[in-house]
Amino acid sequence: MKSVAEPVPKLLRERADSFTTISGRRIERVYGAADIADLDYSRDLADPGAFPYTRGIHPTGYRGKLWTMRQFAGFGTPEETNERYKTLLRAGGTGLSVAFDLPTLMGRDPDHELSLGEVGKCGVNVTSLADMETLFDGIALGDITTSMTINSPAAMIFAMYLVVAEKQGADWKKLSGTIQNDILKEFIAQKEYIFPPRPSMRIITDIFAFCSKQAPKWNTISVSGYHIREAGATALQELAFTLRDGLEYVQWGVDAGLDVDDFVPRISFFFNAHSDFFEEIAKYRAARKIWAHAMRDRFHARSERSWKLRFHSQTAGVSLTAQQPYNNVVRTALQALSAVLGGTNSLHTNSLDEALALPTADAATLALRTQQIIAHESGVANVVDPLGGSYFVEKLTREVEDGALAYFEAIDKMGGMVEAIERGFPQKEIAESAYRFQQAVERKEKIIVGVNDFVQHDAPPIEILYIDESAAEKQLAKLDRLQKTRNADQVARSLDALRAAARSTENLMPRILDAVRAYATVGEMCDALREVWGEYEEVPII
Amino acid sequence: MLLAGGLATWSPPREKKVGPHAVKKMSSKIRVVIAKPGLDGHDRGAKVIARALRDAGMEVIYTGLRQTPEQIVAAALQEDADVIGLSILSGAHNHIAPRLMALLRQKGLDDVLVVIGGIIPDVDIPKLKEIGVKGVFLPGTPMQDIIGFINKNVRPRVGAELAPPGPG
Known part of the structure; x- marks a missing residue:
């Protein structure tokens, strides 16, 4: 027997005692046939386009x-x-994606005290239908697809989009696009909630029901892991919490009396494309497989369209550094490549300046060019799932799948995701991971080029987009004009009807559409619902 | 298999909430109020720094989200804070910081050390320093730097060991 003190042969000496992914997952030196011995091609992989996808x-x-x-x-x-x-x-x-400012996201008009200094800063301010008409002026909504990142006031913003489309003469039944409308991840990670979890879930099931009849091509929800990951989750936690959120929405839809195959095909997903290349690819592949099984076996969906997980991805904003910002172009390109190799259906690439500010037009164009180079020059788009069958990628895919199913079991035991959120479970898990990662960076166990190694103090500053206060002034003036010109009685009546609907079980969408047509503001509509349901306040978990 | 941050290793973090029942302990520990003003809810940084300061031996009170300057100053007063740390990523710092500094002066809390962490354009940093914000920490700042800055710049605590009197 060899002594433990015997030195490792020089040839086998390694740079570190152990190697881990950015999520802390241990990675072996090499993977081989034994790692995927129990893999059954038709059961676990199958050809592209075949179950479990x-x-x-x-x-x-x-x-x-x-x-x-x-x-x-x-x-x-x-x-x-x-x-x-x-x-x-x-x-x-090839598609639009709307970023709203914080007052819009939080259902506050520009004249509210909490909107001070926030109007137009992190996105565009949309107060009423009048703003939505301007936002899409000269853009035919019947010809493009639009994604809107809006959650608590999703029903109001979506109603505005529908009315603008109607005014342009577009057919709602042919309109295509996405509203994020994912409130669970707001409670878990991004914290842009307004109402408590249960009435928030009711708005979402109302949207499911409305769209299945009136706007059948619209993606009613984009179940988002992006923000969960940005808040500090590991790749596995992102995968597990996001898919479990998805199951929660399906359960609530079923409980509201909807047929699974009537609304599940319009549920889409949104994942982060982070820096650890192979772990990300495994995450996307596992996501499709887990969802397919859950829809077929747990919810007994019969339509293949319900089984197929479609997802958008965005490169990791949190990985961008303010130091040596041009390095971010390289990070983003690699992250985007992982999303493409993982089969993303839609992609956003971040701009190099986003650790400093919202992107300049030039930076945003370069980010788009990055995708075009991957698509048209790299050759990776010529073959489907080029990493399928890789010992390493298949083993990782299996590991994250198993890990996600273990989380499902724990959350199911708590009674579901709403209950898990109410007891702060995912929030605490994520905060723990965020802290561990930060410690690993400080100890230089994880290297971030330009931040904790390869530091350069004379890097020249780059030009950034500076948003001043003029947007707030203009939006306040417009709100003032609107309040003087619209029919005040019609606004008041429509808001009363909305309050009454919130107290009953009738679908809210027709009432919200009426209020939007009367040019009621986002703040007024949200206030009407605040009066009925109250506001959510989280208990700090640290 | 679960990851390092997964279920298996999870244990409940200590809870602390601002309110009339918050326990105040007389000690020589530096007392820090970490606050998240404005409408933004991205609290990863605020929570990570709160834990780092606590692990460095400070008493940390996290106010939670969407606090007005008035609420933050009230918390600082009630908690006898030596330090206020603001986390702002949304661009609202030019409105929030001046209001907060004016309120602190009004309440006689001029000697509370105010620091800001977040996304702050370079051009705004001199303006913030001018109104009395002592430290501005941008993305990528090591936690140790922030801990060191606070230790170096915080007022001496009443009840803490005082330096022996000098001849002057």
Whole structure:
């Protein structure tokens, strides 16, 4: 027997005692046939387009259709953002993605005290239908697809979009796009909640029911792991909490009396594309497999469309550094490549300046070009699931799948995701991971180029987009004009009807559409619901 | 298998909430109020720094989200804070910081050390320093730097060991 003190042969000496992913997952030196000995091709992988879709939901992958290059954008006034959209569409962007400012996201008008200093800063301010008309002026909503990152006031913003489309003469039944509408991850991670969890879930099931009849091509929810990951979750926690959120929405829809196959095909997902290349690819592949099984076996969906998980991805904002910002172009390219190799259906690439500010037009264009280079020059889009069968990737895919199922079991035992959130379970798990990662960075166990190693003090500053207070002034003036010109009685009546609907069980969407048509503001509509349901306040967990 | 941060290793973190029942302990520990003003809810940084300061031996009170400057100053007063740490990522710092500093002066809390962490454009940093914000920490700042800054710049605590009197 060899002594433990015997030195490792020089040839086998390694840089570190152990190697881990960015999520802390231990990685072996090499993977081989034994690691995937129990893998059954038709059961676990199957050809692209076949259940359980581990290798992708389309038989032809990107040979049929490239992913949608959808760049998230919005700042200042609707006028300014409308210009940016036209620039992106001219540059070859194939879909729009709206970033709203914090007052809009939190259901507050620009004249509310909490909106002070926030109007137009992190996105575009939309107060009423009038702003939505300006935002999409000269853009035919019947011809493009639009994604809107809106959650607590999703029903109001979606209603505004529908009314603008109607005024343009577009048919709701043909409209295509997505509202994020994922409140669970707000309670878990991003914290842009307004109402308590249960009435918030009711709004969402009302939207499911409304859209299944009136706007059947609209993606009613984008179940989002992106923000969960940004808050500090590991890749596994992102996967597990996001998919479990998805199951929660399906359960609530079923409990509200909907047929699974009537609304599940319009549920889509949104994942983070972080820096640990292979772990991310495994995450996307496992996500498709887990969802397919859950829909078929747990919810007895019969339609293949319900089994297929479609997802958007965005490169990791949290991985961008303020130091040596040009390095971010490289990070983003690698992250985007992992999303493409993982079969993303839609992608946003971050701009190099986003650790400092919202992106300049040039930075946003470069981010789009990054996707175009991957799509048209790298050759990776010519073959479906090129990493399928890799010992390492298949083993990782299996590991994250098993890990996610263990989380499902724990959350099921708590009674479901709403209950788990109410007891702070995912929130605490994420905070713990965030802290561990930060410690690993401080100990230099994880290297961030330009931040804790390869530091350069003379890196020249870059030009950034500076958003001043003019957007707030303009939006306040517009609100003032609106309040003087709209029919005040019609507004009051529509808000009364909305309050009454909130107290009953009738679907809220028709009432919200009426209020939107009367030019009621986002703040007024949310206030009407605040009066009925109250506001949620979280108990700090630290 | 679960990850390092997974279920298996999870244990409940200590809870602390601002309110009339918050326990005040007389000690020489530096008392820090970490606050998240404005509408933004991205609290990863606020929570990570709160834990880091606590692990460095400070008494940390996290106010939770969406606190107005008035609420933050009230918390600082009630908690006898030596330090207020603001986490602001949304760009609202030019509105929030001046209001907060004016309120602190009004309440006679001029000697409370105020620091800000978050996304702050370079051009705004001199303006913040001018109104009395002592430290501005941008993304990527090591926690040790922030801990060191607080230790160096905080007022001496009443009840803490005082330096022996000098001849002057």
